[in-house]
Each structure stands twice: as C-alpha cells, then as structure tokens.
Amino acid sequence: xxxxxxxxxxxxxxxxxxxxxxxxxxxxxxxxxxxxxxxxxxxxxxxxxxxxxxxxxxxxxxxxxxxxxxxxxxxxxxxxxxxxxxxxxxxxxxxxxxxxxxxxxxxxxxxxxxxxxxxxxxxxxxxxxxxxxxxxxxxxxxxxxxxxxxxxxxxxxxxxxxxxxxxxxxxxxxxxxxxxxxxxxxxxxxxxxxxxxxxxxxxxxxxxxxxxxxxxxxxxxxxxxxxxxxxxxxxxxxxxxxxxxxxxxxxxxxxxxxxxxxxxxxxxxxxxxxxxxxxxxxxxxxxxxxxxxxxxxxxxxxxxxxxxxxxxxxxxxxxxxxxxxxxxxxxxxxxxxxxxxxxxxxxxxxxxxxxxxxxxxxxxxxxxxxxxx
Numbered sequence: 001x002x003x004x005x006x007x008x009x010x011x012x013x014x015x016x017x018x019x020x021x022x023x024x025x026x027x028x029x030x031x032x033x034x035x036x037x038x039x040x041x042x043x044x045x046x047x048x049x050x051x052x053x054x055x056x057x058x059x060x061x062x063x064x065x066x067x068x069x070x071x072x073x074x075x076x077x078x079x080x081x082x083x084x085x086x087x088x089x090x091x092x093x094x095x096x097x098x099x100x101x102x103x104x105x106x107x108x109x110x111x112x113x114x115x116x117x118x119x120x121x122x123x124x125x126x127x128x129x130x131x132x133x134x135x136x137x138x139x140x141x142x143x144x145x146x147x148x149x150x151x152x153x154x155x156x157x158x159x160x161x162x163x164x165x166x167x168x169x170x171x172x173x174x175x176x177x178x179x180x181x182x183x184x185x186x187x188x189x190x191x192x193x194x195x196x197x198x199x200x201x202x203x204x205x206x207x208x209x210x211x212x213x214x215x216x217x218x219x220x221x222x223x224x225x226x227x228x229x230x231x232x233x234x235x236x237x238x239x240x241x242x243x244x245x246x247x248x249x250x251x252x253x254x255x256x257x258x259x260x261x262x263x264x265x266x267x268x269x270x271x272x273x274x275x276x277x278x279x280x281x282x283x284x285x286x287x288x289x290x291x292x293x294x295x296x297x298x299x300x301x302x303x304x305x306x307x308x309x310x311x312x313x314x315x316x317x318x319x320x321x322x323x324x325x326x327x328x329x330x331x332x333x334x335x336x337x338x339x340x341x342x343x344x345x346x347x348x349x350x351x352x353x354x355x356x357x358x359x360x361x362x363x364x365x366x367x368x369x370x371x372x373x
C-alpha cells in the first residue's frame with residue numbers, strides 16, 4: 001500500500017476512534033489479557049498489558065493502529081514471553097467465516113489481483129493479462145454469505161445450549177468486520193479446557209468422527225429398534241430428523257438403510273455432517289493463546305467495525321458496521337463488482353476516477369481495489 005493510501009486510512013481510522021471510543025469493548029479481567037496491534041504496512045506488536053479504558057484509549061491515539069487484538073486467555077503476566085505468561089484459562093471462541101462455507105455465490109463476488117501487473121479480473125488461477133499465477137484473491141461478500149453464516153451461528157448456539165448446557169445470555173455474537181462472525185462463550189465450564197479438549201469439543205460441534213454404531217447401524221444383523229427416534233435429544237435426534245424427514249417415513253427409510261448396508265450408511269454420515277454440524281474453524285477454537293480482533297475496533301481488510309450483533313436475524317453488517325464518515329474523496333477505482341454500504345450501491349468501476357464517501361473509499365482501498373487520486 002502506498003503512502004497516500006496509508007495516510008488516508010490512518011486519518012479516517014483516527015477520527016473513528018476519537019468519535020466512537022464508546023463502541024470499543026474492554027473485556028473483563030482486562031489486566032490479565034494480552035493485547036496487540038498492527039500498523040499499516042508493518043508487523044505485529046504484542047505481549048502488551050493494559051489496566052483499563054484509559055490505557056487502551058491511549059494505545060489507539062498514540063499508534064493509530066490498522067488492527068487491534070486481545071487474547072481470549074487470562075494470564076498472570078500477560079506482558080511476558082509466551083512460555084512465561086502463566087496461563088490461567090481462556091474464553092471459548094468460535095470463528096465462522098463465509099469463505100470456509102464453500103458457497104456457490106463466492107464465484108460472483110471474488111476477484112483476483114495480479115502481483116506482477118496489478119490486473120484485476122474475475123476469479124481465476126492465472127492473470128488474464130500477463131498469465132502470471134502470483135495472484136491475491138479479494139472478496140466482497142454478499143448477503144447470501146452473511147445469511148449462510150447466520151445459519152451456522154444458529155446451529156452452533158443450539159448445540160451449545162441444548163447439548164452442552166451453556167446459558168443463552170453467555171453466548172455473544174460479533175460480526176468480525178469482514179467475512180464472518182466470532183461467537184464468544186463467557187462464564188462457562190469450558191474456560192479451563194486445554195487445546196486437546198477443545199479439539200474434541202469442536203469435533204462434537206461439527207459432527208465429525210461419528211460412527212454408524214452410535215445411530216443403530218451395525219455391520220452384522222442391524223436392529224431396527226436401535227435407530228434414533230424423533231424425540232431423542234442431541235445428535236441422535238438431529239440425525240433422525242435429517243434422515244427420516246417425518247415420523248411416517250421412518251420405518252421405510254430404516255428398511256432402505258439396512259438394505260443398503262453399513263458402508264453406505266457410513267458414507268452418508270460424512271455427507272450429512274456439514275448439514276447438521278456447525279461449520280466453525282477448528283484451529284481458532286483450539287488455540288488457547290490466540291489474540292482476537294478487539295470488539296469495536298476496525299478491520300483493516302474492509303474498514304468495517306467488529307461489532308456486537310444485538311439481533312442476529314435483522315443484523316446487516318454493511319449498514320450497522322460501517323461507521324467511517326460521509327466526507328467525499330476522489331479515488332481511482334478498479335473494482336469490477338458492485339457492492340452496497342449504508343444502503344447505497346457502488347461500482348462496478350473499471351479503473352476509473354470516482355468521488356465516493358470516505359467509508360466506500362476505505363472499503364475499496366483496504367481491499368486493494370482503489371487508490372487515492
């Protein structure tokens with residue numbers, strides 16, 4: 001990113017933090033957390049310890065960060081090296097990202113930018129101009145991406161509440177500021193779990209590693225009475241509803257399952273897992289030392305805010321998470337995809353000069369699809 005774009009983003013981000021500091025969520029047990037930040041075109045600075053809001057506010061004003069992070073973990077000494085911090089526990093956090101859901105719509109809102117000649121073109125494995133394979137993929141997620149992510153959040157929440165005893169008011173959902181959501185579980189019995197135990201928890205939530213015997217299918221002499229019933233709790237009940245569809249079809253479908261055999265049932269379990277299991281990033285949940293984007297802070301991949309979702313069903317990130325100002329700026333935009341922010345449509349732009357609000361300019365510049373004219 002060139003100096004004029006960095007200057008524009010730093011000024012825009014600084015104004016946001018000055019005007020909207022009340023949006024930034026300072027987590028409980030602040031002094032036990034590790035904080036970190038990045039500046040535009042520079043690496044990560046971490047192992048920072050902060051006491052309160054005032055020190056956090058000072059960090060923002062002194063550094064004008066592109067991104068700010070906070071650990072899910074609690075430490076005795078958060079400012080020391082990782083092996084000296086003395087880990088106490090960590091909030092349970094799940095990451096649901098639209099890019100991991102393999103949606104068909106992704107082809108329509110992703111472009112590639114060539115690192116050799118800067119050509120922007122439709123999603124491809126080589127540059128349409130110079131044929132280079134050194135490409136960066138840029139995504140401008142659509143409503144379908146957000147809706148699909150919301151469905152995964154609902155599945156995850158239901159599993160946490162119904163199967164694992166988590167209180168609904170201890171589940172907090174945040175839009176990540178770019179392509180997905182972070183789901184935080186506070187005040188739960190899982191805070192002291194290590195990485196291995198969290199990996200097992202993720203397997204359960206994603207419905208991974210399920211075996212046919214759990215659901216009544218045996219290699220030899222399957223017993224019809226062992227197949228799951230509609231009214232059962234947990235995965236047996238969910239699988240029953242998914243496979244049988246209705247109570248009236250249950251008997252016939254069980255006959256078909258027995259007839260098709262054990263291996264076919266095993267294959268179907270794998271195919272069904274993505275339908276009834278919650279699709280989360282397992283590596284994120286397993287990492288007990290990870291630092292996560294701080295709620296209320298801006299995401300340098302979009303210029304949008306990581307923000308709490310008060311009403312998930314109605315939440316529209318491209319309206320509710322866009323806080324940069326309306327001041328107009330002249331840019332050269334090379335963004336072949338139409339997008340919508342604050343209920344206004346922008347693009348497509350074919351390497352052309354356009355005058356747009358700061359929030360739209362920042363969105364395209366953060367995605368490397370525009371420059372300051």
